[in-house]
Amino acid sequence: xxxxxxxxxxxxxxxxxxxxxxxxxxxxxxxxxxxxxxxxxxxxxxxxxxxxxxxxxxxxxxxxxxxxxxxxxxxxxxxxxxxxxxxxxxxxxxxxxxxxxxxxxxxxxxxxxxxxxxxxxxxxxxxxxxxxxxxxxxxxxxxxxxxxxxxxxxxxxxxxxxxxxxxxxxxxxxxxxxxxxxxxxxxxxxxxxxxxxxxxxxxxxxxxxxxxxxxxxxxxxxxxxxxxxxxxxxxxxxxxxxxxxxxxxxxxxxxxxxxxxxxxxxxxxxxxxxxxxxxxxxxxxxxx
Amino acid sequence: xxxxxxxxxxxxxxxxxxxxxxxxxxxxxxxxxxxxxxxxxxxxxxxxxxxxxxxxxxxxxxxxxxxxxxxxxxxxxxxxxxxxxxxxxxxxxxxxxxxxxxxxxxxxxxxxxxxxxxxxxxxxxxxxxxxxxxxxxxxxxxxxxxxxxxxxxxxxxxxxxxxxxxxxxxxxxxxxxxxxxxxxxxxxxxxxxxxxxxxxxxxxxxxxxxxxxxxxxxxxxxxxxxxxxxxxxxxxxxxxxxxxxxxxxxxxxxxxxxxxxxxxxxxxxxxxxxxxxxxxxxxxxxxxxxxxxxxxxxxxxxxxxxxxxxxxxxxxxxxxxxxxxxxxxxxxxxxxxxxxxxxxxxxxxxxxxxxxxxxxxxxxxxxxxxxxxxxxxxxxxxxxxxxxxxxxxxxxxxxxxxxxxxxxxxxxxxxxxx
Amino acid sequence: xxxxxxxxxxxxxxxxxxxxxxxxxxxxxxxxxxxxxxxxxxxxxxxxxxxxxxxxxxxxxxxxxxxxxxxxxxxxxxxxxxxxxxxxxxxxxxxxxxxxxxxxxxxxxxxxxxxxxxxxxxxxxxxxxxxxxxxxxxxxxxxxxxxxxxxxxxxxxxxx
Numbered sequence: 001x002x003x004x005x006x007x008x009x010x011x012x013x014x015x016x017x018x019x020x021x022x023x024x025x026x027x028x029x030x031x032x033x034x035x036x037x038x039x040x041x042x043x044x045x046x047x048x049x050x051x052x053x054x055x056x057x058x059x060x061x062x063x064x065x066x067x068x069x070x071x072x073x074x075x076x077x078x079x080x081x082x083x084x085x086x087x088x089x090x091x092x093x094x095x096x097x098x099x100x101x102x103x104x105x106x107x108x109x110x111x112x113x114x115x116x117x118x119x120x121x122x123x124x125x126x127x128x129x130x131x132x133x134x135x136x137x138x139x140x141x142x143x144x145x146x147x148x149x150x151x152x153x154x155x156x157x158x159x160x161x162x163x164x165x166x167x168x169x170x171x172x173x174x175x176x177x178x179x180x181x182x183x184x185x186x187x188x189x190x191x192x193x194x195x196x197x198x199x200x201x202x203x204x205x206x207x208x209x210x211x212x213x214x215x216x217x218x219x220x221x222x223x224x225x226x227x228x229x230x231x232x233x234x235x236x237x238x239x240x241x242x243x244x245x246x247x248x249x250x251x252x253x254x255x256x257x258x259x260x261x262x263x264x265x266x267x268x269x270x271x272x273x274x275x276x277x278x279x280x281x282x283x284x285x286x287x288x
Numbered sequence: 289x290x291x292x293x294x295x296x297x298x299x300x301x302x303x304x305x306x307x308x309x310x311x312x313x314x315x316x317x318x319x320x321x322x323x324x325x326x327x328x329x330x331x332x333x334x335x336x337x338x339x340x341x342x343x344x345x346x347x348x349x350x351x352x353x354x355x356x357x358x359x360x361x362x363x364x365x366x367x368x369x370x371x372x373x374x375x376x377x378x379x380x381x382x383x384x385x386x387x388x389x390x391x392x393x394x395x396x397x398x399x400x401x402x403x404x405x406x407x408x409x410x411x412x413x414x415x416x417x418x419x420x421x422x423x424x425x426x427x428x429x430x431x432x433x434x435x436x437x438x439x440x441x442x443x444x445x446x447x448x449x450x451x452x453x454x455x456x457x458x459x460x461x462x463x464x465x466x467x468x469x470x471x472x473x474x475x476x477x478x479x480x481x482x483x484x485x486x487x488x489x490x491x492x493x494x495x496x497x498x499x500x501x502x503x504x505x506x507x508x509x510x511x512x513x514x515x516x517x518x519x520x521x522x523x524x525x526x527x528x529x530x531x532x533x534x535x536x537x538x539x540x541x542x543x544x545x546x547x548x549x550x551x552x553x554x555x556x557x558x559x560x561x562x563x564x565x566x567x568x569x570x571x572x573x574x575x576x577x578x579x580x581x582x583x584x585x586x587x588x589x590x591x592x593x594x595x596x597x598x599x600x601x602x603x604x605x606x607x608x609x610x611x612x613x614x615x616x617x618x619x620x621x622x623x624x625x626x627x628x629x630x631x632x633x634x635x636x637x638x639x640x641x642x643x644x645x646x647x648x649x650x651x652x653x654x655x656x657x658x659x660x661x662x663x664x665x666x667x668x669x670x671x672x673x674x675x676x677x678x679x680x681x682x683x684x685x686x687x688x689x690x691x692x693x694x695x696x697x698x699x700x701x702x703x704x705x706x
Numbered sequence: 707x708x709x710x711x712x713x714x715x716x717x718x719x720x721x722x723x724x725x726x727x728x729x730x731x732x733x734x735x736x737x738x739x740x741x742x743x744x745x746x747x748x749x750x751x752x753x754x755x756x757x758x759x760x761x762x763x764x765x766x767x768x769x770x771x772x773x774x775x776x777x778x779x780x781x782x783x784x785x786x787x788x789x790x791x792x793x794x795x796x797x798x799x800x801x802x803x804x805x806x807x808x809x810x811x812x813x814x815x816x817x818x819x820x821x822x823x824x825x826x827x828x829x830x831x832x833x834x835x836x837x838x839x840x841x842x843x844x845x846x847x848x849x850x851x852x853x854x855x856x857x858x859x860x861x862x863x864x865x866x
Binding site for chain 3: 297299300302303304305306307308309310311312313315316318467468469470471472517518519520521522548550551
């Protein structure tokens with residue numbers, strides 16, 4: 001299909017109107033780092049392209065009450081440099097910094113990473129661990145949905161043809177809460193993750209794990225939570241012993257999930273190390 | 289004698305053009321009235337084909353579609369003329385060129401590629417070079433798949449192994465490697481009176497000229513090959529890719545024709561490093577002297593020979609590594625398969641064998657309980673050494689010094705020691 | 707067809723583009739800024755790097771219409787007329803240039819880095835060019851060159 005028309009709206013409402021009008025024939029472009037390749041390879045087609053990279057309200061990182069909100073059009077470079085996210089949100093910054101290359105981080109957006117729902121998306125695990133909520137605008141108004149419910153399958157999301165992801169938000173981290181991220185790729189830059197893991201942790205006054213949320217990328221059809229391992233840790237002290245047992249549990253989970261895949265043997269072993277590093281970072285970051 | 293350049297830092301002659309972006313690679317050339325060419329390539333590794341271009345020719349903007357019927361002499365190749373300019377009856381690997389669409393713009397040419405009908409009658413293919421050596425294996429060309437055997441003999445191999453206290457037998461495999469030079473193949477051809485000018489990044493302009501002239505059946509002085517800036521090659525631009533297609537197109541149409549390969553097409557269009565299977569048997573005595581070595585090396589050259597003969601000869605010659613061994617038997621083979629074809633790449637056959645001979649050295653050293661560095665120093669080439677091919681090394685052989693220097697540096701680095 | 711206006715190397719351009727054209731196609735095929743190279747067409751090699759509104763992007767991953775109203779710097783816009791930019795000078799002197807196909811993108815990545823961070827560490831330099839592949843040099847001489855360029859720029863700043 002040939003591209004016949006292109007639009008560059010400056011307001012969310014304009015973008016929604018265009019989506020509503022063109023429906024399936026249109027595609028949203030922001031950073032373009034995935035879409036242009038799939039259009040050229042014929043994997044996706046669209047006769048209308050709507051560029052949302054000029055919509056200012058999508059490009060803000062703000063704090064509203066006790067929520068941090070990141071606009072869907074925020075680039076990974078902007079996440080890495082965001083004053084509001086320094087130190088306390090190191091897990092999020094690490095994830096953003098691990099995306100692609102400087103050129104790709106300058107263009108690629110948080111919203112694009114979420115809506116493409118690649119199994120290897122680097123930014124999805126930390127957002128899942130933060131129990132992020134998405135704000136979606138459509139012709140019927142605004143709705144909210146948990147990220148966990150939004151991603152329905154590999155590359156599939158619960159977004160109608162006339163809807164636009166506006167922002168992603170999550171609860172502000174408190175002093176005893178921390179987020180860790182770790183990624184295993186074949187090289188440092190431009191590496192599609194083999195495994196990426198993010199751990200959210202809340203530590204109680206008696207130094208035990210009050211709450212933990214673990215989310216993995218590249219270990220299933222899409223980014224997902226590891227509830228069995230999370231439940232194991234709840235209420236336990238974080239010692240080298242419990243971490244060892246926890247990572248073994250994770251190994252079993254991954255092994256069962258990847259049954260029959262050639263990567264299973266490698267990944268079930270590697271995930272233990274990747275997880276342990278992410279957890280230790282979460283512990284470290286919870287002290288900030 | 290006063291040296292004016294040796295030993296001094298000299299700024300390269302084309303450096304200024306390259307840092308300012310002015311250096312001209314063939315894709316940077318645009319000509320008036322220029323057409324674009326796109327190649328249709330095989331999607332099957334081994335098949336009889338029938339090609340129908342009628343439908344594609346009707347697309348507005350398509351000027352001509354070249355197939356084997358348009359080529360006066362449909363063969364080329366650096367050593368054997370085993371490549372076809374366009375496959376006539378049979379494809380031998382994925383990526384073999386079948387047709388070349390010339391159109392007014394790239395988009396139209398791409399569209400026309402999809403409209404060319406190719407009927408594939410698939411044939412049994414062979415991808416394992418060891419299986420391909422079997423007489424009963426599918427034939428990639430109409431002859432034995434073994435296209436070359438090199439034999440090297442020194443001393444008495446059987447007697448040699450009898451004198452060994454330790455013998456190590458292992459098999460090693462190396463993989464196919466692409467040069468991945470950064471500039472994908474590109475070229476532009478045009479007519480200067482009755483001379484065909486082909487401007488293309490190549491490592492072999494004078495030979496390209498010969499192959500173009502042969503394929504077009506025109507005198508050599510009617511072909512001019514211009515080699516502008518080349519964006520890396522590493523051996524991958526020694527074989528013809530688009531040269532003859534472009535020359536033929538411009539000669540038949542009379543207008544300039546340009547082609548640029550995508551990265552994907554580049555990967556299937558040019559050669560690879562030969563994957564090799566190397567069976568080694570190496571023996572030494574308790575004193576740590578190498579006594580005998582037997583090696584069988586099989587190089588997978590894919591569907592075309594390219595430089596396989598020279599490369600497998602080089603692997604055979606270098607099979608012992610830089611070590612003096614009195615009794616040596618080496619057989620190296622170059623074998624056709626239906627894999628992507630292999631050819632020149634940095635090292636030219638000398639790069640694969642160290643994977644085998646150095647691991648043999650490490651295993652032997654371990655079995656003999658000798659330090660692997662001492663073991664290498666004991667056996668390495670020195671001034672006056674005789675190689676397995678009988679060459680007496682009379683001049684500078686600084687290997688001993690190099691190994692000692694490496695040892696020194698390794699001891700210095702505290703962390704890892706790598 | 708669509709008409710867009712954009713600024714390239716300090717000059718205003720109003721050009722007709724096709725809707726499916728990429729920024730690299732506009733720069734090369736339409737305006738003949740051929741210093742911008744295409745090596746892979748999928749953001750892996752960085753040969754097509756240009757600076758857009760102060761940040762590097764792969765021009766093979768930007769649609770031309772998206773560049774409407776933007777400021778683009780290509781290799782042709784680096785340096786001042788005949789005078790080389792200190793980065794280009796350092797690349798020449800350090801022997802960081804071999805086949806040259808990666809160089810325009812490398813120089814622009816280096817420029818974007820040094821514009822933001824005038825005295826980067828060697829690790830920061832490596833990070834800064836991590837989106838640019840070079841198949842010839844092995845990178846060391848390129849890192850040396852950017853390091854040297856940073857010193858040239860410092861000296862330049864002091865004399866001003």
